[in-house]
Amino acid sequence: MTAPSLERKALDMRRGACPALSAPMMTGDGLLARIALIDAISPGQLAELCRLAQRHGNGILDISARGNLQARGLTEISAPMLDTEVRALNLPLREGLAVEVPPFAGLDETEIVDPRPVAEAIRQAARGIEGLAPKMCLVVDGHGRLRLSHLLADIRLVAVRSGENICWKLMLGGPETTGKICGVFDDADAIATAISLLQKLAAMGNKARGSDLANGLPVNADAQPSISPFGLFALSNGFHAIGLGPAFGQAKAENLIALCYEAERLGIKSLKPALDHSLLFFGTHEACKALATFAGRAGFITSSADPRGHIAACPGSPACTSATIATHAIASEAAAECADLLDGSFKLHVTGCPKGCAHPEPSALTLCGTADGISLIGRGKAAKPPFASISFANTSASLRRIADLVRIERREGENSAACLARLGTDRLAAAVTSGRP
Ligand code: SF4
Structure with a gap:
């Protein structure tokens, strides 16, 4: 039997292109295919998707900021097989235009x-x-x-x-x-x-x-911030949901499979991949709480207070060929060392290059990989000129100096984002370069 193969020209390799299931995108660790759903699936179905990601890819799955599943490490041979086998599962796959509703x-x-x-x-x-x-x-x-x-x-x-x-x-x-x-x-x-x-x-x-x-139209003035999807939610009809997520939106298939088995054992019948790299499992209050305990022990984010949930990190090196830094390692260290700075008022953006895939919007503070080290950017997108440049080895110490400055200077009731903005990039640069907060 001959394996189906993608025509090379069918592989959409443009930066910024949408890596849909049938048109995967080339990344540093092979082809990436997006599995976009428009409704809930069962834990058993997610476990099956994970097994397909292991069989056809490298067994790493992303949950994107918009709540799409992404299978990584596919090849030109295996990507069409994944496409065929995912479609055979009869999941509520999104076809055509993305019209998204809250989970x-x-x-x-x-x-x-x-x-x-x-x-x-x-x-x-x-x-x-x-x-x-x-x-x-x-x-x-x-x-x-x-x-x-x-x-x-x-x-x-x-x-x-x-x-x-x-x-x-x-x-x-x-x-x-x-x-x-x-x-x-x-x-x-x-x-x-x-x-x-x-x-x-x-x-x-x-x-x-x-x-x-939109030229000439007025700007919306009364938008409210969205809240974190991590934690327990009471819904209508006595239903509850628990929002969980892998750190920085990326998980090994075997860890997700174990989570799905536990959810099934607890009687949870449905889940949705959702915003901010989360998975929302729907069930009774007891089942949701028990799943949160299991997930916490397995290293998943289970609460809005987890500092890892306040960091947006792209896959970085080695998963992406454009990356110059191991974003997830830096983000883990930042969460461990600077939890006081990460109060949920902003997303610390850790990006492997100025494209800034993980956080297209401006951030109060961005760490961006460069050929020589890391750029620090304040109140802007990853491509904005930096206020300081540091070596890779100095990353933790520099972040700690910024966190200490915010801790010392923070006014009553002021959150980290407001304090960083008030201090301004000159003060932040001085703290980083002087070695003192
Ligand atoms: S932002 Fe990260 S994932 Fe996107 S191209 Fe740059 S290094 Fe790759």
Whole structure:
């Protein structure tokens, strides 16, 4: 029997391209394929996906910041096999345009409205639209507890109350804090407007993004920050969810399989990969608590207080050929040494190169690998000019000096992000270079 093989030209190797299941992307450790789901799966199904990742790849799986599973270390021979065998599992795979809803949609008594019907209507109506940017993304957010406000979206619909009515605020580009407001619409008009905007973007070519239509529109002023998905949540109908996650979004298949077996043993029947590299397991209060205990012992993040959950680290070296540093090793050390700095008010960004895959937005503090060592960047994206450059060996000591400076200078009620911003990059640079906080 001849193994199916990908045409080389079918392998989408552009930086920034979307590594979908059928069009994997080349990385430092081989091809990477994305398995995007639009609904919950069972622990047994996740365990089966992990076994496929072991059989066809290197057994490493990512859970992306948007909650997609990614199998790593595939080859041109094995990637099509993974594609075929994943499809044979009959999972709720996303096909076509990404229209994302929060993971508790329909289960959250605090949400203004269940966003799934509007999201599904947009998915259906957008089927015939060709030529959109590969990473085009819509968010439909019912405004519950676990929101998608920090994720970038070309088009975002957020439920709002307008008197007795429930409407949708439609925004273009950015996370919710910087999205530009296009208008407030009822269900039908929100769907029609979203489709009309998609048609305009398609006509502008496959590089056009939502922000390209936002010129002159007002910036959204009342966005609320999203909360951490890690920890225990009470949902409607007596259901609970426990948010767990591998450190820095990457796990060995065998560890995830063990977690899935334990979830099954506890009677947990469904789970969703979700935002911020999390896995949300749904079950009884007792089962969720017991799974958290098991997961904590196995090294998973189980609480919003875990400093590792406040670090965004890309795969780094050796998984990515563009990386000059071992991001996960640096991030682990930062979490262990500087937990006081990592209070959840910002994501410490540890990136293997200035592309900044793990955190496309500005961060209060970024560590970026360079040919000579590490650049420190304040209040910006990874590609911004650094305020200091340090050697790899000095990373922990430099971070500790910044953490000590914040600890000494922090005003009452001030969080780390606000303190870092108030101190400014000159003070941070002085602390790093003088060797004193
Ligand atoms: S940011 Fe990290 S994962 Fe992305 S290209 Fe650079 S080194 Fe690779």
